[in-house]
Amino acid sequence: MDEGVTAVRRQFPARIKAIDxxxxxxxxxxxxxxxxxxxxxxxxxxxxxxxxxxxxRVVEYQELIAELSKELEGALDASVPPTAR
Known part of the structure; x- marks a missing residue:
């Protein structure tokens, strides 16, 4: 499995199916x-x-990770059909 996907699966363990x-x-x-x-x-x-x-640099990367987390959550939320939410 791709390292990036693995990192996201660790970050959002309750959403592994949607991530996959x-x-x-x-x-x-x-x-x-x-x-x-x-x-x-x-x-x-x-x-x-x-x-x-x-x-x-630590602060910059913490902020970047927070922004990417929000972007990932938004993409995951948008990928779920409205009837499944």
Whole structure:
């Protein structure tokens, strides 16, 4: 399984079926998943960095992850038929 999709499945364990369904049919969704995993990976690296810009970068990646989480949730919500909500 794609690393990005795996990261999103960990983030939203209650929505695994919807994630898998949307992953199967949307390259855009898969791209957001990859961006999400990349941002999480970068955040982990900055969390242990001794670089003087560490704190600034940590905040930036936390904000990016929050924005991507909202985008992922929106895509998942939009993928569910109204009768299934």
């Amino acid at each position: 369904d949307l992953t199967a049919r949307s390259e855009d969704f898969r791209e957001i998943c990859r961006d999400f995993a990349d941002a999480q990976s970068a955040l982990q690296k900055w969390n242990v960095s001794t670089d003087p810009k560490r704190d600034e």
